[in-house]
Amino acid sequence: MSEQNNKVAIVTGASRGIGAAIAERLGKDGFTVIVNYAGSAAAAEEVVRKIEQAGGKAVTAQADVADADAVRRMFDSAETAFGGIDVLVNNAGIMMMSALASADDVNFDRQVNVNLKGTFNTLREAAKRLRNGGRVINFSTTVVGLKLETYGVYAATKAAVETLTAIMAKEMRGRSITVNAVAPGPTGTDLFLDGKSDELVERMAKMNPLERLGTPADIAAVVAFLAGPDGAWINGQTLRANGGVI
Numbered sequence: 001m002s003e004q005n006n007k008v009a010i011v012t013g014a015s016r017g018i019g020a021a022i023a024e025r026l027g028k029d030g031f032t033v034i035v036n037y038a039g040s041a042a043a044a045e046e047v048v049r050k051i052e053q054a055g056g057k058a059v060t061a062q063a064d065v066a067d068a069d070a071v072r073r074m075f076d077s078a079e080t081a082f083g084g085i086d087v088l089v090n091n092a093g094i095m096m097m098s099a100l101a102s103a104d105d106v107n108f109d110r111q112v113n114v115n116l117k118g119t120f121n122t123l124r125e126a127a128k129r130l131r132n133g134g135r136v137i138n139f140s141t142t143v144v145g146l147k148l149e150t151y152g153v154y155a156a157t158k159a160a161v162e163t164l165t166a167i168m169a170k171e172m173r174g175r176s177i178t179v180n181a182v183a184p185g186p187t188g189t190d191l192f193l194d195g196k197s198d199e200l201v202e203r204m205a206k207m208n209p210l211e212r213l214g215t216p217a218d219i220a221a222v223v224a225f226l227a228g229p230d231g232a233w234i235n236g237q238t239l240r241a242n243g244g245v246i
């Protein structure tokens with residue numbers, strides 16, 4: 001492990017997929033990691049165990065990001081336990097594909113609640129409470145650029161996250177806090193793979209000129225760059241990490 005850097009990072013949705021890889025990577029980079037999850041307690045504990053085994057420091061924190069009070073409590077306990085928060089990674093997200101004609105209210109409300117309201121809930125706390133010099137890394141998606149059919153509501157929530165990113169970056173003036181978003185392309189996690197045939201996965205993997213799916217570790221490396229010293233001059237940007245598909 002690299003030296004403890006005394007910085008504290010909250011990673012939302014860190015029990016599985018990209019978030020788990022981010023938590024492990026930031027743990028290796030010396031951050032104390034708060035491994036947030038909604039329902040997968042055992043998986044989140046396992047992520048903490050892996051970070052500790054690699055010599056890092058981490059705790060789990062259950063909070064549905066769509067619940068403003070739960071998010072506030074998560075920030076409260078992180079501050080009480082570790083004295084402050086330096087990095088927020090807004091990775092928690094859900095995807096429900098549907099053509100607009102058949103998208104019901106539940107589909108719309110759930111995606112807006114988790115992806116947009118959830119990001120807003122944590123950004124509001126971070127805007128008030130992040131220590132100077134901090135970093136915020138939000139999660140968009142490359143489909144905001146690709147504009148594929150059936151991704152309408154999902155992509156719209158993420159386009160809103162890109163807008164919040166650019167505006168919050170300006171609102172942090174004077175505090176040396178950067179705010180950026182990462183927009184992955186197809187990445188091998190439950191969110192992408194569930195409900196897709198092997199054929200479709202293969203076809204989507206070949207869309208980019210590197211001809212493979214992204215891995216959670218590919219995306220975690222981008223987040224680690226933005227959270228670490230080398231990313232200091234990137235601010236207010238959405239960084240597409242997708243092998244060059246767009």
Ligand code: NDP
Nearest residue numbers: 013015016017018038039040064065092093187189191192
């Ligand atoms: P997964 O479905 O694999 O994992 C989602 C994670 O988010 C889980 O840890 C889950 O926790 C957590 N989560 C879901 N809802 C909530 C909630 N309400 N509150 C707190 N945590 C929650 O997704 P990915 O790892 O693939 O996606 C991570 C991010 O990357 C998302 O924002 C997604 O939109 C984005 N993305 C992913 C792409 C891909 O191809 N995979 C492409 C582009 C963007 P629990 O286990 O407890 O349910």
